Amino acid sequence: MDIFLLIFPILILISLILVHLLLHGLLLGYSTITSHFGPRKSPTTGKQSYHYGLDIGAPTGSNIVAIFSGQVTFTGFSGANGFTVTITNGNICASYSHVSPTFLVYKGQYVNQGEIIAIVGPKNIYGVPNNPYKDSNGNPTNGSTTGPHLHLSIKKDGKAVNPLNYF
DSSP: HHHHHHHOOOOOOHHHHHHHHHHTTSSSSSSOEOSSEEEEEEETOSSEEEEEEEEEEEOOTTTTOOOOOOOEEEEOGGGGGGGEEEETTTTEEEEEEBBBOOSOOTTTOOOOOHHHHHHHBOOOOOOOOOOOOOOOOSSSSSSSSSSEEEEEEEETTTTTOOOEEEE
């Protein structure tokens, strides 16, 4: 009985998070988390690193929706994150990385929660000056990546937080 009392609130919290994600469009498409927030072995270097977001596996061209309403504060190439769209609402920023370089939104635009803001970009990209990221064949990549996916990161008051805890 004591274990049930400890586990029950956790199960309720997980259920609420899943319902929230479902209602906000995040589980209606691709939802497999391929790399969690926190310590991990880097898939590109093989070294221990800290992952400041969630990776969600999805094929190139998959729609990406805004997890909250706000103003687009960045669109561009952002080093290891590759092509990125950042949305800010007050003290919270969400960055959607490894997206297509054909941006669907522009800096300064206001977007609504659930609106399509980007599509998952390709693994390989060309034409980015001084791009240091390459695959095993020497082809330039969309940041530090082994394949197409969404890297979602959230900052609250400038500090990275686990996107799953944000909800």
